[in-house]
Structures are given as structure tokens and as C-alpha cells.
Amino acid sequence: MKSIRILGLASSVAMLTAGSAWAALIPPPNPNDWTQGKWELNVAKSKFCAPANAQEKPVQKATRDIVDMGWGMILVTMNTTREGGQPNRTRYLYRYDGQKYPGGGIDSAATEAITWKQVGATRVEFQHWSKDNKETADYVRTVSVDGQTMTQTAKYLTRSCNDESQVFDRRP
Amino acid sequence: MTLSRTLGAVAALACFATMDAHAASVKAPNPKDLTQGMWELNHAKSKFCGTPLKKSTRYVRDIGWDMVLVTWDMIRADGQPELRQYVYRYDGDKYPGGGIEIPAIEAISWKLIDPNHVEFVHWSKDNKKTGTYTRTVSADGQTLTQNFKSESRPCEESQVFDRLANPK
Numbered sequence: 330m331k332s333i334r335i336l337g338l339a340s341s342v343a344m345l346t347a348g349s350a351w352a353a354l355i356p357p358p359n360p361n362d363w364t365q366g367k368w369e370l371n372v373a374k375s376k377f378c379a380p381a382n383a384q385e386k387p388v389q390k391a392t393r394d395i396v397d398m399g400w401g402m403i404l405v406t407m408n409t410t411r412e413g414g415q416p417n418r419t420r421y422l423y424r425y426d427g428q429k430y431p432g433g434g435i436d437s438a439a440t441e442a443i444t445w446k447q448v449g450a451t452r453v454e455f456q457h458w459s460k461d462n463k464e465t466a467d468y469v470r471t472v473s474v475d476g477q478t479m480t481q482t483a484k485y486l487t488r489s490c491n492d493e494s495q496v497f498d499r500r501p
Numbered sequence: 502m503t504l505s506r507t508l509g510a511v512a513a514l515a516c517f518a519t520m521d522a523h524a525a526s527v528k529a530p531n532p533k534d535l536t537q538g539m540w541e542l543n544h545a546k547s548k549f550c551g552t553p554l555k556k557s558t559r560y561v562r563d564i565g566w567d568m569v570l571v572t573w574d575m576i577r578a579d580g581q582p583e584l585r586q587y588v589y590r591y592d593g594d595k596y597p598g599g600g601i602e603i604p605a606i607e608a609i610s611w612k613l614i615d616p617n618h619v620e621f622v623h624w625s626k627d628n629k630k631t632g633t634y635t636r637t638v639s640a641d642g643q644t645l646t647q648n649f650k651s652e653s654r655p656c657e658e659s660q661v662f663d664r665l666a667n668p669k
Contacts, residue, residue, distance in 0.1 A: 400597050400605065435586070439564060
């Protein structure tokens with residue numbers, strides 16, 4: 330009788346835990362492209378290369394809102410706060426069509442271009458290109474099976490570091 | 502003597518007037534696309550279909566890799582300010598027409614005819630043409646006229662813009 334009570338309690342706890350976990354899941358806004366949505370950088374789980382600019386302070390907080398604007402055009406609004414600094418907004422846009430899009434953002438003059446490729450609903454690959462058409466970096470974004478985590482890995486072709494990994498948590 | 506003085510004064514005035522006109526002209530930032538630059542709506546020279554905006558400026562600039570960004574700063578008829586931005590390439594593809602921060606209900610396809618002429622067409626979500634626009638820049642590069650012909654309304658609009666100095 331006691332063991333039945335314990336089992337009952339354990340199962341209730343398990344159900345509550347599962348219910349809570351399911352309640353916390355945020356569905357991706359676009360089932361065809363899980364990288365879309367609102368993301369926040371998980372600094373503790375991320376690994377960064379030394380910045381190209383030595384004066385650049387480490388990132389303290391970063392968010393990315395990835396939105397479909399219609400007709401296949403995607404807008405990314407990136408807010409980044411570095412240690413001791415103010416939030417800095419960068420916006421860039423692209424299509425998964427292999428064409429080059431300004432990489433510096435639409436609010437400042439672009440020094441690099443980016444080409445974008447969607448490889449399934451949970452994976453996006455993109456390359457950075459210099460003005461003289463040389464590839465400078467190779468990026469991959471992968472969304473976890475539960476849709477709640479996005480990992481962006483980078484390989485810099487012009488720098489010694491090639492194992493940067495930024496982890497983002499999906500937010501409402 | 503009086504005639505020569507008068508002629509001299511007229512010539513001097515003409516010279517000043519020419520200098521003034523040249524001093525006032527603003528250089529187009531991109532000789533291959535004269536629609537680029539900063540423009541302000543000239544209400545007096547324009548003809549509107551509906552209620553016009555109280556104020557309208559457009560900053561059209563190349564943001565690299567042939568992508569053009571328009572920053573449209575307006576004060577609506579009700580006095581509310583509004584800022585819209587949209588992007589395009591002259592490649593015949595459809596680009597969201599509503600603006601960067603607003604869900605697009607129409608698309609626009611763009612064509613550069615020559616440095617002084619741009620044509621663009623608005624398309625509904627079900628791929629029907631809803632309006633045709635042309636932008637023509639005057640020979641001196643100082644005036645842009647945007648003509649609009651609606652597919653659904655019997656109205657032809659003509660908005661005239663004066664070139665302003667480009668923002669720093």
C-alpha cells in the first residue's frame with residue numbers, strides 16, 4: 330500500500346515536471362525555418378574567438394530577432410551589449426537564394442557580403458565574402474530537435490580561431 | 502552710357518543668378534542611378550489622389566551589393582510621424598513593399614531603365630498587379646517626379662520631390 334502511494338506521488342511529480350517542461354517550450358514561428366523567432370545569447374554555454382578588433386570588449390548580452398518580412402526576405406535585428414557599453418542595434422536581411430547580401434547591416438556601410446543557404450528546417454549555412462570576392466568566414470546555425478536552442482558555429486578563414494560557438498535560447 | 506550701365510547690371514544679375522543656381526544644386530551621389538539621394542516632397546508641384554502627407558522625405562541609398570535602401574520619413578495627414586524603410590534590387594524579383602519593420606501585404610518589383618528612370622510595379626499576395634509607378638529625375642538632377650497609376654482606382658498621381666543635401 331505504501332509502495333503504491335510512493336509510485337503515485339512519483340508519477341504525479343513526473344507529470345507536473347513534464348507539464349512544466351512542455352509549458353516552457355516556445356514553438357518556432359515558422360515550421361519551415363526554425364532559425365526564425367526571438368533568441369537570446371547564452372553566454373555561459375558559448376565559446377568565443379578573440380575579437381578581430383583587440384579593443385572590442387566581451388559580449389555581455391545579445392539578442393537576435395529573426396523575422397520573415399514576406400516574399401522570402403528575412404530580417405535579423407541583432408542587439409548586442411558589450412561589457413561597459415551601451416546596447417548596439419544591427420539589422421541585416423537576406424534570402425536563401427545564393428545571392429550576396431550586405432553583411433554589415435542596413436544601418437551602416439557594408440564591408441562584407443553574405444550568401445545564405447537553408448539546409449532543412451533546422452539548419453542554415455552562410456558564408457561571408459570580402460569586397461574582392463574572397464570567402465572570409467563560414468557559419469552554420471543549427472536548431473535543436475526541441476526547437477529551443479540555436480547553435481551558431483563559425484570558422485574564420487582569415488583568423489587563427491575556427492571553433493567559435495554561440496548558443497542561443499529561444500525566448501517568447 | 503546709361504544703356505551700357507543697364508546692360509552691365511543685367512549681365513551681373515544674370516551672372517549672380519547663375520552662380521546662385523549652381524551653388525544651390527546638389528550633386529547626385531550615384532551617377533548610375535540619379536534617383537538615389539535625399540528628396541523632399543514639393544506639395545505645390547504635386548498632384549495627389551487622396552489626402553497628401555503633410556511632410557515626406559526619402560533618403561535613397563545604395564547599401565552595397567546593388568541593394569538599395571529607402572528611408573521614408575513622413576508626417577501623415579493626421580499629424581502623426583512615421584518612419585518606413587524598404588529595400589530592393591533592380592533585378593525583377595519581388596521585394597516586400599510594406600517596409601522593413603511592417604509585415605508586407607504587397608510586393609514590389611523594380612527596374613532601372615537608365616540613370617534618370619526607374620519603374621516599379623506593386624503586386625498583391627495573389628500575384629496581381631495593383632499599381633505602376635515611374636520615377637523620373639530631371640536633366641539637372643534636382644527634381645524627381647514619381648507618377649503612379651492605380652489598377653483599381655481611376656486616379657493618376659504625380660509627386661514631385663526636390664533634391665536635398667545628402668545626410669552626413
